[in-house]
Amino acid sequence: MSQITTNGDLTTSDGRPLKAALAAAQFRAKRRAFFLVAPLLLFIIVSFILPIGQMLHRSVFHDGFAANAPDVKAWFAVNPDGTAPDEAAYAALAQDFKAMKADKTAGIAGTRVNYTLPETRSLITATARVADDLAPPYKDAFLALNPKWGDAAVWQAMRSASSAYTADFYLISTDRERAADGTIQKVPENTRIYIYLFVKTFLLSAVITVICFFLAFPVAHLLATLPTARANLMMILVLLPFWTSLLVRTTSWIVLLQGQGVVNDVLIALGIVGDDGRLKMMYNQAGTIIVMTHVLLPFMILPLYSVMKTIPPSYARAARSLGATSWTTFRRIYLPQTLPGIGAGALLVFILAVGYYITPALVGGADGQLISNFIDFHMDKSNWSLAAALSAMLLGGVLVLYWLYDRLVGIDNLKLG
Amino acid sequence: MVAVSSTDAFVVFDHVQKSYDGTSLVVKDLNLAIGKGEFLTMLGPSGSGKTTCLMMLAGFETATNGEITLDGRPINQVPPHKRGIGMVFQNYALFPHMTVGENLSFPLEVRGMGKSDREAKVKRALDMVQMYAFINRRPSQLSGGQQQRIALARALVFDPKLVLMDEPLGALDKQLREHMQFEIKHLHESLGITVVYVTHDQGEALTMSDRVAVFNDGRIQQLAPPSDLYERPDNSFVAGFIGENNKLHGTLEDVSGGRATVRLTTGELIDATAVNVSTKGQSTLVSIRPERVEYKPELLPAGAHTIDAEVLEFIYMGDMFRTRLRVAGSDDFVIKSRNTLGQRMLAPGEKIKIGWAPQDARALDPQ
Numbered sequence: 001m002s003q004i005t006t007n008g009d010l011t012t013s014d015g016r017p018l019k020a021a022l023a024a025a026q027f028r029a030k031r032r033a034f035f036l037v038a039p040l041l042l043f044i045i046v047s048f049i050l051p052i053g054q055m056l057h058r059s060v061f062h063d064g065f066a067a068n069a070p071d072v073k074a075w076f077a078v079n080p081d082g083t084a085p086d087e088a089a090y091a092a093l094a095q096d097f098k099a100m101k102a103d104k105t106a107g108i109a110g111t112r113v114n115y116t117l118p119e120t121r122s123l124i125t126a127t128a129r130v131a132d133d134l135a136p137p138y139k140d141a142f143l144a145l146n147p148k149w150g151d152a153a154v155w156q157a158m159r160s161a162s163s164a165y166t167a168d169f170y171l172i173s174t175d176r177e178r179a180a181d182g183t184i185q186k187v188p189e190n191t192r193i194y195i196y197l198f199v200k201t202f203l204l205s206a207v208i209t210v211i212c213f214f215l216a217f218p219v220a221h222l223l224a225t226l227p228t229a230r231a232n233l234m235m236i237l238v239l240l241p242f243w244t245s246l247l248v249r250t251t252s253w254i255v256l257l258q259g260q261g262v263v264n265d266v267l268i269a270l271g272i273v274g275d276d277g278r279l280k281m282m283y284n285q286a287g288t289i290i291v292m293t294h295v296l297l298p299f300m301i302l303p304l305y306s307v308m309k310t311i312p313p314s315y316a317r318a319a320r321s322l323g324a325t326s327w328t329t330f331r332r333i334y335l336p337q338t339l340p341g342i343g344a345g346a347l348l349v350f351i352l353a354v355g356y357y358i359t360p361a362l363v364g365g366a367d368g369q370l371i372s373n374f375i376d377f378h379m380d381k382s383n384w385s386l387a388a389a390l391s392a393m394l395l396g397g398v399l400v401l402y403w404l405y406d407r408l409v410g411i412d413n414l415k416l417g
Numbered sequence: 418m419v420a421v422s423s424t425d426a427f428v429v430f431d432h433v434q435k436s437y438d439g440t441s442l443v444v445k446d447l448n449l450a451i452g453k454g455e456f457l458t459m460l461g462p463s464g465s466g467k468t469t470c471l472m473m474l475a476g477f478e479t480a481t482n483g484e485i486t487l488d489g490r491p492i493n494q495v496p497p498h499k500r501g502i503g504m505v506f507q508n509y510a511l512f513p514h515m516t517v518g519e520n521l522s523f524p525l526e527v528r529g530m531g532k533s534d535r536e537a538k539v540k541r542a543l544d545m546v547q548m549y550a551f552i553n554r555r556p557s558q559l560s561g562g563q564q565q566r567i568a569l570a571r572a573l574v575f576d577p578k579l580v581l582m583d584e585p586l587g588a589l590d591k592q593l594r595e596h597m598q599f600e601i602k603h604l605h606e607s608l609g610i611t612v613v614y615v616t617h618d619q620g621e622a623l624t625m626s627d628r629v630a631v632f633n634d635g636r637i638q639q640l641a642p643p644s645d646l647y648e649r650p651d652n653s654f655v656a657g658f659i660g661e662n663n664k665l666h667g668t669l670e671d672v673s674g675g676r677a678t679v680r681l682t683t684g685e686l687i688d689a690t691a692v693n694v695s696t697k698g699q700s701t702l703v704s705i706r707p708e709r710v711e712y713k714p715e716l717l718p719a720g721a722h723t724i725d726a727e728v729l730e731f732i733y734m735g736d737m738f739r740t741r742l743r744v745a746g747s748d749d750f751v752i753k754s755r756n757t758l759g760q761r762m763l764a765p766g767e768k769i770k771i772g773w774a775p776q777d778a779r780a781l782d783p784q
């Protein structure tokens with residue numbers, strides 16, 4: 001029994017305040033819940049949160065130059081931005097180059113500066129190679145070695161690289177660079193690639209999502225309305241692709257769609273296209289779209305199906321009996337109720353498509369490559385920071401979409417199963 | 418309302434048959450004429466084909482054979498949305514993504530009605546079920562009984578001439594169900610609509626209907642007003658299905674002018690009315706309602722046979738006494754007596770004689 005004390009708080013029968021008793025009871029339940037999820041939590045932290053954190057860190061951190069050129073770094077620290085390099089600066093640089101040569105770290109240092117100012121890597125590695133020959137006066141020695149050493153832009157780039165933390169990788173990822181005077185400008189038109197790639201990736205993913213939706217909707221509806229035995233059989237057919245290796249599936253598409261492939265041969269045999277008019281459906285954007293649609297289709301079908309399964313046929317019947325045609329019934333009654341499934345499926349397919357890598361790599365040819373293929377390319381080249389910055393931007397884009405979705409549809413309207 | 422001839426009937430099922438799988442008939446040979454303004458209930462055990470009949474009438478299932486006419490017009494080829502039939506579903510089927518007002522507005526919108534007319538009609542329909550205050554709620558924010566009322570209002574809002582209800586009160590508790598029975602009945606009377614109502618609750622069927630069609634095994638076993646159904650069942654299925662009744666097995670000893678004398682399997686003779694048995698020596702099942710059995714010596718019907726009984730159990734039920742007897746070798750013969758002043762409580766083990774008026778015992782097919 002609970003009682004009310006003089007100050008109006010409820011207490012339990014043994015006189016403890018009700019709130020405290022409730023908190024104590026809930027604490028035990030919460031602690032148990034925590035222990036139950038602890039393994040998963042640990043797994044997610046180790047395998048997901050830490051790597052993402054590390055990636056984000058790398059996208060703004062590169063100490064290739066900062067760690068290997070301590071003397072120049074010290075000179076930059078005491079001389080403000082815009083100071084012309086004096087003899088002391090060149091002396092510090094010579095000191096650092098000697099150390100780099102001894103440690104064989106000129107390459108990594110050069111790479112870092114190169115990010116900020118292209119074509120400086122070779123300047124730095126070449127200079128380091130002859131560092132032992134440098135003698136005072138250093139300024140003249142450097143200029144004799146290569147007149148570029150007098151270029152303010154080079155010094156600006158080194159100043160920027162002497163800080164381990166930098167936004168340069170994000171500048172590169174958005175096709176921008178620092179001018180000699182430190183202002184940010186767009187790179188020359190013919191070298192702009194990343195913005196275009198991001199736009200292309202998001203557009204292609206949107207196209208794939210839309211195609212998946214139109215293909216999946218009728219199938220999911222059929223699945224949800226067929227008698228169980230036949231629905232199960234169909235479900236197996238839908239899931240069949242999951243049991244086949246992605247590579248096998250992609251290869252089969254190549255066999256079907258390539259220039260000398262089955263589809264083209266059939267079209268020619270039927271006289272629909274001539275031998276010189278073979279359709280190009282492989283190694284281009286079309287190939288990427290076709291194969292990725294196939295690969296991602298189940299991710300649209302399953303959430304749609306699980307939502308449709310819960311919509312009793314009596315709603316449609318009620319609408320019909322109230323005088324609605326079958327089209328009105330579909331549009332006003334059925335479709336709105338499948339929205340959570342559409343949202344979940346579209347989000348799932350879109351996010352998977354945005355990050356998809358292997359299919360475009362295999363069938364995309366030159367113009368079917370997506371941003372993830374470039375991320376992979378930079379990882380191959382050990383340009384970790386640039387790959388990380390591109391990934392972070394991709395992640396940011398997806399999060400923005402997610403936020404938009406939440407604003408427009410509501411995340412609690414999402415139904416995955 | 419008594420029998421309706423198929424010429425002035427509103428809804429007619431004419432030799433309707435239905436099979437889902439092509440191997441068995443779910444509705445075997447349905448002939449039914451429903452009058453305008455009638456409240457007709459389809460009552461029957463689970464799986465007897467009631468919903469199927471309703472679905473054929475609403476247009477969601479097609480009759481395999483036979484013809485259904487609505488207001489003189491054959492409707493086999495008319496799609497559901499053109500039939501203009503209001504329908505209340507067992508699970509209400511209120512559209513979850515629409516408010517109460519939008520739910521009611523929907524049938525008017527699809528009929529192309531203007532906004533102000535719609536609002537007036539929605540208000541009128543909601544007032545009818547005293548739910549106008551809930552117009553902006555979603556169905557999920559309503560209790561079962563409230564949803565029921567909205568479903569009712571939605572089925573009525575577009576002024577259909579015919580309303581079908583498939584176990585509309587099945588999900589409600591007893592008290593609410595009785596209240597809603599009263600409200601539906603009241604609406605039926607004040608609006609003058611024709612209602613076809615499906616239930617497997619016989620109490621509901623008896624209290625609400627003008628006529629009840631008792632279904633079993635895809636056939637109508639009896640179509641009659643509630644009092645006939647209870648007091649004069651046509652066959653042993655109806656007698657057993659409607660209300661409580663005592664069954665005694667025997668053979669016809671003598672039949673004359675509808676009056677039968679039956680020799681029970683244990684040898685006793687009893688009196689009954691011959692219903693669907695006629696030849697001497699035929700085996701029969703005699704059905705007697707518990708409240709029509711008399712045991713006080715001074716009230717036993719004069720000239721009729723009486724039979725020995727032993728009291729096995731006496732149950733006090735407040736307004737009634739319920740006594741279980743052993744009669745003619747069977748242990749489940751029950752009598753009910755009202756708890757009136759001076760009514761005697763029988764004690765277990767007591768030996769009594771029981772009897773009844775011959776018209777209260779009906780000699781039926783043995784089934």
Ligand SMILES: Nc1ncnc2c1ncn2[C@@H]1O[C@H](COP(=O)(O)OP(=O)(O)OP(=O)(O)O)[C@@H](O)[C@H]1O
Pocket residue numbers: 437438443461462463464465466467468469470617
């Ligand atoms: N869509 C269907 N396909 C195949 N058989 C069906 C279908 N609907 C109903 N049946 C069968 O038809 C018979 C009659 O079903 P119906 O739903 O008409 O019964 P009912 O009288 O409404 O029963 P209940 O009181 O349980 O609702 C049942 O045996 C049922 O299994």
Ligand SMILES: [Mg+2]
Pocket residue numbers: 467468469583
């Ligand atoms: Mg039913």
